[in-house]
Amino acid sequence: MKKIFKSLIGGVVLASMAVSSLAVSAANTHTTDPNGNGIIDIADAVYVSGYLHGNYEVSDIYALDFNGDLLVDDYDSLAIQRYLAKMDY
Numbered sequence: 340m341k342k343i344f345k346s347l348i349g350g351v352v353l354a355s356m357a358v359s360s361l362a363v364s365a366a367n368t369h370t371t372d373p374n375g376n377g378i379i380d381i382a383d384a385v386y387v388s389g390y391l392h393g394n395y396e397v398s399d400i401y402a403l404d405f406n407g408d409l410l411v412d413d414y415d416s417l418a419i420q421r422y423l424a425k426m427d428y
């Protein structure tokens with residue numbers, strides 16, 4: 340019985356991991372152009388980092404939220420780099 344319970348828990352963990360990876364994939368359809376020049380390149384990652392370091396203010400804060408999680412943080416800069424490397428972000 341104990342062994343059955345353990346494998347049931349393992350199945351639940353695997354199932355929830357599958358669900359979260361699907362959720363991440365769905366979130367990855369969201370992209371923005373942080374510096375608004377019409378292309379997504381490394382300059383956008385630098386732009387997000389510059390904003391986070393207080394180098395300048397921006398007029399469209401939503402454009403900096405590259406990964407669409409409603410936060411502007413280092414993960415957006417990382418997401419741009421991963422996007423450019425054609426990785427999931």
Ligand SMILES: [Ca+2]
Binds near residue numbers: 372373378379380382
């Ligand atoms: Ca851009």
Ligand SMILES: [Ca+2]
Binds near residue numbers: 403407
């Ligand atoms: Ca974000």
